[in-house]
Amino acid sequence: MRVGIIGTGSMGSVLIEAFIRSGAINPEQMLVTNRTIGKAELLADSYPGLQVARSNKEVASLTELLFICVKPQEFKPVIEEIQAHLSPSQLLVSITSPVLLRHLEDHLPCKIAKVIPSITNYVLSGVTLCIYSDRCTPEDKELLENVLSHISSPIRVSEQYTRISSDLSSCGPAFLAYFVQKFVEAAVEETGIAEEEATVLASEMLLGTGKLLTTGGFSPASLQKRVAVPGGITAEGLRLMEKELHGVFHDLIRATHAKYNEDVEKVESRLYGTKVD
Ligand SMILES: NC(=O)c1ccc[n+]([C@@H]2O[C@H](COP(=O)([O-])OP(=O)(O)OC[C@H]3O[C@@H](n4cnc5c(N)ncnc54)[C@H](OP(=O)(O)O)[C@@H]3O)[C@@H](O)[C@H]2O)c1
Incomplete structure (x- = not known):
């Protein structure tokens, strides 16, 4: 099977590197391209x-499994370039949540799936969300x-929950990294501990907590209960977080969903020349 990106x-590039390093796909099986071709060539050097293909249509013509890894606003020219070169037997996978399955089915003759990867896949960890159109067979x-399981735990979700699932699995690493950064900054400012030392402590804690x-x-609730003994120091910290962060996560989810709807x-x-229902 030839795989196109x-x-x-x-x-x-995270997907390409993770596929190769995990042994999911051999480099020889992969045909890749990019608008700025030098970026693809750099990967080929490594x-x-x-x-490396010189055009999107070459990748579309020569591969059975094809990943489209461009931003939502960059989809239209890609679709226009590849649509005449795809057939019903090929499987096209988009990694972009705001491009819906039906948008792709309206414009392309092949089988369509969406996969939302996560930066955690770079270390062969975390999940990949899988969303399938009716054209996809069980095979x-x-x-x-099978390919994705080398770099992640693939989890099927319905398209309706793609955004919230992506918030948790794909945006989540950035949100938690923000939490770690702020925790470390405060630790350094309040106590004078070295930033490097605090970062190691917080990052190792995050890894262990994930395990x-x-x-x-443990569930999130049972873990808090286990660590925060009544009247203890952790309980004091949790009490403050409960008070100060109340409502933040609802606001966060509303913000990501508003941007998604936009x-x-x-x-x-872009795809239909006009807004559709
Ligand atoms: N970053 C994440 O953690 C993450 C996680 C899950 C899903 N996603 C989704 O993945 C998608 C891509 O995100 P990204 O962070 O990888 O963006 P990115 O770094 O900007 O990569 C997009 C790439 O697409 C190339 N491109 C644009 N138009 C093209 C065309 N017509 N033909 C060929 N290549 C073209 C760009 O080439 P140039 O070099 O010329 O700009 C660029 O290298 C987004 O929809 C995002 O939502 C991202």
């Missing part, structure tokens, strides 16, 4: 055997999830 920016789903919540048998509207006006 259009767009070797931040997430496209991974001997990785092939297509198995094939895709406790995935394989350690992006879907922009995609529709």
Whole structure:
């Protein structure tokens, strides 16, 4: 099976590198391209055997499984370039939440899926969200999830919950990194501890907490209860967070969804020339 990647920016290159390092796909099986071709060529320099195509239509014509890793506003020219070169047997995977399955089905003759990766896939961890159109067969789903399982835990979600699932799995690393950064900055400012030391402590804590919540048998609530003994120091910190952060996560989810709705509207006006319901 030949695998194509259009767009070797931040997430496209994470996928390429993770696929190769995990052994999911050999470099020789992969044909990649990018608008600024030098970026794809740099990757090929690092991974001997990785092939670079000069155009999107070449990738579309020559691959059975094709990942489109461009931003929502960059979709239209890509679709226009590849649509005549795709057939119903090919499986096209978009990694962009605001481009909906039906947008792609309206414009392309092939099978369509969406996969929302996460930067955590770079270290062969975290989840990839999988969303399938009705054109996909059980075999297509198995094939895709088999490839993705080398770099992540693939999890099927319905398109309705793509945005909130992405907030948790794909935006989440940035949100938690923000939390760590602020925690460390405050630690340095309040106590004078070295930033490097505080960062190691907080990052190792995050890794261990993730393990406790995935394989350690704890839920978020039971973990807090276990650590925060009544009247103790952790309980004091939790009490303050409960007071100060009340409502923040609701606001955060509303903000990401408002931006998502805006992006879907922009995609529709680009793809259909006008807004659609
Ligand atoms: N970053 C994340 O953690 C993450 C996680 C999950 C999903 N995503 C989704 O992944 C998508 C891409 O995000 P990103 O962070 O990877 O963006 P990015 O770094 O800007 O990468 C996009 C790449 O697409 C290339 N491109 C644009 N138009 C093209 C065209 N017509 N033909 C070929 N290549 C083209 C760009 O080329 P140039 O070099 O010329 O600009 C760029 O390298 C977004 O929709 C995002 O929502 C991202």
